[in-house]
Amino acid sequence: MTEFSQLGLSPTTLQAVADTGYTTATPIQAAAIPVALAGRDVLGIAQTGTGKTAAFTLPLIDRLQSGRARARMPRALVLAPTRELADQVAESFAKYAKGTKLNWVLLIGGVSMGDQVAALNKGVDVLIATPGRLIDLFERGKMLLTGVELMVIDEADRMLDMGFIPDIEKIFKLTPPKRQTLFFSATMPPEITRLTTQFLKDPTRIEASRPAMTADTITQYIVRIPTSDPKAKRTALRALVGREDVKNGIVFCNRKSEVDIVAKSLKTHGFDAAPIHGDLDQSLRMKTLADFRSGALKILVASDVAARGLDIPDVSHVFNYDVSHHADDYVHRIGRTGRAGKLGQAFMIVTPADDKALDKVLKLIKKDPEELVLDGIDFAAIKDAPRRDGGRDGGRGEKRARGRGDRPARAPRHEDAAPEALGEQPATEVAPAPLAAEDAAPARRTRSRRGAKPAVDTPVEAAPVAQTAVADLVEAEASVEPPAPREPRRERGRGRDRERNAESREAAAPEAPRSGNGRPFGDAEIPAFLRRPVTIRG
Template identity: 80%
Template sequence: MTEFSQLGLSPTTLQAVADTGYTTATPIQEQAIPVALAGRDVLGIAQTGTGKTAAFTLPLVDRLSTGRARARMPRAIVLAPTRELADQVAESFAKYAKGTKLSWVLLIGGVSMGDQVAALNKGVDVLIATPGRLLDLFERGKMLLTGVEIMVVDEADRMLDMGFIPDIERIFKLTPPRRQTLFFSATMPPEITRLTTAFLKDPTRIEASRPAMTADTITQYIVRIPTSDPKAKRTALRALVERADVKNGIVFCNRKSEVDIVAKSLQKHGFDAAAIHGDLDQSHRMKTLADFRAGNLKILVASDVAARGLDIPDVSHVFNYDVSHHADDYVHRIGRTGRAGKLGQAFMIVTPADDKSLDKVLKLIKKDPEELVLDGIDFAAIKDGPRRDDKRSGERGRSRSRTSSTPTPSAEPVDIAPVTAAPSSEEAAAPRSRSRRKARPEAPVEVAAPVAAAVQADAAVEPVETAHAARPDRADREPHLLQSDRRGDRKADKSDTQRQGVRGFGDDIPAFLRRPVVIRA
């Protein structure tokens, strides 16, 4: 491996690197830093945990060391998909730029916008931001992007998963075309390839390792359970945590709601655990993450917000409570352990419903993890009770069924006006009203007198068919509306029991039909 002193960095930056304890560069740093220092575009592809953050932070500090920041006009932008990753980049920038006069500001949601605006007004060299907050401040007129010299996109594939690609494209178009772009991603799906083709100019492609490859320092296990019951999965998770020598571990779930449930379950059974996901307050997320890094928290239950790019040292175990929907996410999840050459263990709980997702993961990593059997647990006897929301939905469903149900057979029958004459063929074809009110004898429907007079006055006008005249044909169009009248134990011939329903508007002719109609040829 190459030492940092051979990469062309300035003495000030080399001293900052030495203060962090690093002496040799990783493969992605060794190849990307000289190209970035030369001012060329970089397309970096490397698995998580290979030092991509330093690969763009160090040349960024060196290239911006000369120059002056102007109010509301940043000189460089670093885009990150999550608040936690943006905060981590800001920490790295603070370490490597401490010997310079460079200024920076962290633009993320969930915190006060006033402090961020005040920093922009003073003038900053580097914006470290999530796409949403950056565009929000731009639309409010708090900054201009015409002075951007360097553009950095970190974890681009995660941006794609989170739906940020349209925002990234817009930000690119707001910056000057003559800029340097450093683009880093762990994988290269087709959409990311299209983005790099559109906005990077003759980039140097640096691929430090095969995309989506898991580190050899991680021992992977599969734990199969015979049921998908949530209580059984939580039981299996607790058994794994108890049997493994967990110094500190991360439990990954697919859904945010499941993160809270699993964290509360671990806390209830005496484990030191806390939840972190995108719906929590930003200050709470930052404090939880800080406690975990400092060793004050043993188990972090997280959604995929913590799967990408977060540099948490000495994570001994990773537990996949759910098999990830996307195979790439599995690689990033277990990449939280076994970093910087240290050993780690990763466990994945698999239920019968996870077969398709598991096949995708195994096909991607091209490895067969060791299967681990949990003895002493009777999964068949474990049954989770209905959740609170399930109970509420059930009660709502029962309430609706009670209010909309038909009367029971014991209910008082509805009287129907007797029919003294057999219905004509036209009347028999008319649909019977399904109203439960007492039927009224139907009055003949007539066209309003003003309408008839207007029609007769204009000899050139063809006869006008009103809505009432069209109604008798409805039964011909919808024969399924014919019903036989059978109530209680009364049974009669169909010809005797069919009743003539109300046709047209009955006695209630709307006022607009009584107005004169004048049709001009």
């Protein structure tokens, strides 16, 4: 065991560490702090929950105690992948730098940009930020990165997962080449290796433990259920959360939508639970985390945005509602418990659809979790029951089960319905006068209900009164003279030119078609009933 007093930290920093109750450094802290104090680059590889935040916060405070911050030119830069992790780094800095005159600002999305800009204008020693908000403010001209002396990248593999590597490369190029870099990651995929080769100068590689290994202080369990039905999974989860030894816990889901559903289900059944994921408002996310840290909230239902880097010392249990898509995420999830030498328990609900994802997890951790059987739950009955509590399909399965047979038959439209269907008496038929062939109304097919025999086609005949009205209308139309052509409107400027062009077009137009008697076939030659069709209804 290495004491903090043996690492070369200043008396002020040692006093701040002692005030927190820590006296012994973790392996990553004991190896990284002396190298960082010497001004060398550090490549730290360690599993989550091993104290990486203090491994770079403590030497950063000591290195910056001499010097003065200038407006819009931070002296140190700490990049974190998520807002929650950045906020946690800020809390750690406030805890360990309380005996110094150093100041800092937290740049994350979801909060007022005006307050952040005002703090930058006053001058800050340490800038703690997420990549997106940092680049946004830089491109607005609110800061310069030419004065950065020390740069920290935390949870680099998480940056890769979230697509931040191009942003990280851009930020690296905006900082001075002579800066000192402290680079921390739980795993080292090829893209991260390329990044460290490009931007770190002869770093000291510190590997506190094998990557992606789960802590021995965590007891892991597998809970197998015979169905993938979401209602059965939520029933199993409630049985686990309701165990007597559960002081508090974090429930992890793969999808944000599932987070809300599971949290609502737990609350409905009397558990003190709240959701947290990337789509929630930042102020609500921070309040939920604060309540969970203080003990005011017992169960936190989270997506993987909360799986990495959150330092909540006293989490007794972790529940994997879904088997993680990526095996690394499982390690980071259960790393929320069993921290700082304390004991913890992790449960993973496994369905028949999770076999492939489970195999990847077991190959990575190289352990066989203990099988736990939930007694007293009839999963077959749960599977067969109608799903009314907001399952994955949002209740649509129950609607599909009812089918179309229970729906009332659609009433026929008014214009297609027979008089009997509308509750009317059929009109007495009047003997129609003979109609010319071209005036006869076409036969119509009456619409029928689905499955019924179609009605017989019957011609719709017009009453004599209707024929008389039509004849009068045709005669009136024929007596109406066509309207005189309207003179073209002269517009200002180009009106005369347009008239000339119109005259030219008329002169060049082909001769109008003529009728059989040789006269032009104009509007006067078209019968009125052809120019304005009349609909005859029975």
